[in-house]
Amino acid sequence: MIPSTMKAMVLTGHGDIDKLVYQEVPTPEPGAGEVLVQVTATAKNNTDRKAREGLYPTKKGEMTSFQMGGKPTLIFPRIQGADIAGRVVAVGEGVDQSRIGERGLLDFNIYADQRRDINLTPDYYGHGADGGYAEYVALPSDQFHRISNPELADAELAAMGMCSYQTAYHMVTSAKVKAGERVLVSGASGGVGTALIQLCRIVGAIPYAVSKQDKADALLELGAEAVLDRSDLDSFVDRVKAATGGKPIDAVMDLVGGEMTDRFIDSMIFDMNSRSTYPRLSIAGASGGNISEILWTRIYLYQVQIFGVSHGTREEAEQLMTWIRHGQLKPVLHGAFKLSDLHHAETYFMNRGSNYLGKIVIVPDSQWNEHGKPFALENA
Numbered sequence: 001m002i003p004s005t006m007k008a009m010v011l012t013g014h015g016d017i018d019k020l021v022y023q024e025v026p027t028p029e030p031g032a033g034e035v036l037v038q039v040t041a042t043a044k045n046n047t048d049r050k051a052r053e054g055l056y057p058t059k060k061g062e063m064t065s066f067q068m069g070g071k072p073t074l075i076f077p078r079i080q081g082a083d084i085a086g087r088v089v090a091v092g093e094g095v096d097q098s099r100i101g102e103r104g105l106l107d108f109n110i111y112a113d114q115r116r117d118i119n120l121t122p123d124y125y126g127h128g129a130d131g132g133y134a135e136y137v138a139l140p141s142d143q144f145h146r147i148s149n150p151e152l153a154d155a156e157l158a159a160m161g162m163c164s165y166q167t168a169y170h171m172v173t174s175a176k177v178k179a180g181e182r183v184l185v186s187g188a189s190g191g192v193g194t195a196l197i198q199l200c201r202i203v204g205a206i207p208y209a210v211s212k213q214d215k216a217d218a219l220l221e222l223g224a225e226a227v228l229d230r231s232d233l234d235s236f237v238d239r240v241k242a243a244t245g246g247k248p249i250d251a252v253m254d255l256v257g258g259e260m261t262d263r264f265i266d267s268m269i270f271d272m273n274s275r276s277t278y279p280r281l282s283i284a285g286a287s288g289g290n291i292s293e294i295l296w297t298r299i300y301l302y303q304v305q306i307f308g309v310s311h312g313t314r315e316e317a318e319q320l321m322t323w324i325r326h327g328q329l330k331p332v333l334h335g336a337f338k339l340s341d342l343h344h345a346e347t348y349f350m351n352r353g354s355n356y357l358g359k360i361v362i363v364p365d366s367q368w369n370e371h372g373k374p375f376a377l378e379n380a
């Protein structure tokens with residue numbers, strides 16, 4: 001029986017974690033073309049925090065979240081949480097009853113239309129509509145993809161959510177990364193970075209991770225060719241040369257920005273004669289700062305191609321779901337927190353220590369024993 005009310009963590013406005021309120025709300029009903037999903041795990045994204053704090057300006061001085069379609073779509077109260085794993089418990093009009101019981105993973109986008117190869121106004125469940133920090137959520141049936149793989153726990157499945165993996169894949173496809181190319185990945189230990197390392201290997205490219213030295217072993221095990229410490233910028237290009245045998249990086253996947261991006265460009269342009277393609281820079285994040293000072297002359301004289309990346313397309317999400325089903329992508333799950341403990345999870349995420357790699361998942365308290373407890377963090 002589906003209860004008429006459920007527990008949810010409701011975002012009540014832009015601001016600090018006190019804007020997240022754990023409360024009882026009506027259980028949603030699936031509309032036409034939708035499935036009702038009982039949430040078993042939802043991965044946390046840095047995007048949740050930035051949206052909560054209103055840190056997505058496209059003009060100086062703005063405090064806002066996404067509004068690419070012309071107006072803000074983060075309207076309060078809102079239930080955040082984009083990367084949802086769970087089970088279908090009811091279907092709306094036009095959806096086959098046989099889907100009830102299916103375990104799946106959400107393609108988190110709110111697409112503007114049915115186009116499969118372009119997504120011009122990125123928005124997502126947990127932002128423009130309610131998401132997974134709740135016991136139930138209503139989602140479009142064609143975006144809740146069946147992933148039955150018994151070797152993957154629900155928490156691990158959520159850790160492979162599209163907010164990280166689809167963004168990472170779109171960074172790779174935008175820059176037209178090819179087999180054999182050397183690719184620099186910044187923010188390598190995070191959700192998008194760990195996805196990028198794996199995706200570079202899937203397409204046959206060679207990922208060089210920029211991270212901290214204490215995460216090097218884990219990143220090498222994940223597939224990085226070498227790990228470059230991000231602390232000493234002056235020696236960065238020399239260290240790249242040492243790692244690549246003197247060859248320039250073909251393309252950079254930048255999640256960090258700030259003062260590091262200029263050094264990343266250096267790593268592509270130090271020997272233009274040895275290149276066979278233009279230097280390419282895919283940008284999807286700004287964990288190290290939202291402003292980078294770069295000479296335009298450097299960009300156009302060295303013909304650096306820059307790609308801004310937000311989310312990705314339907315066909316990219318479907319490709320990723322296939323790779324997950326075939327066991328070609330691995331979850332990188334750091335640990336689980338109870339939904340009622342989300343404030344603690346947010347603080348832990350912001351102050352994470354040296355052993356942190358990949359994703360945190362949030363599990364409804366009613367699902368905790370089965371889906372969260374095996375991944376609970378000691379000493380969190």
Ligand SMILES: NC(=O)c1ccc[n+]([C@@H]2O[C@H](COP(=O)([O-])OP(=O)(O)OC[C@H]3O[C@@H](n4cnc5c(N)ncnc54)[C@H](OP(=O)(O)O)[C@@H]3O)[C@@H](O)[C@H]2O)c1
Nearest residue numbers: 167187188189190191192211284285286287288309310311
């Ligand atoms: N465009 C999109 O559609 C999209 C989608 C998802 C995420 N994002 C953005 O992409 C970025 C990465 O997302 P994520 O989910 O992977 O975040 P994450 O899990 O928080 O990882 C970010 C990583 O960046 C590195 N980092 C953090 N602060 C840094 C600093 N001050 N200087 C240099 N490196 C720093 C750290 O890696 P190391 O310790 O390994 O260096 C950290 O693990 C964020 O800015 C996020 O908002 C964008």
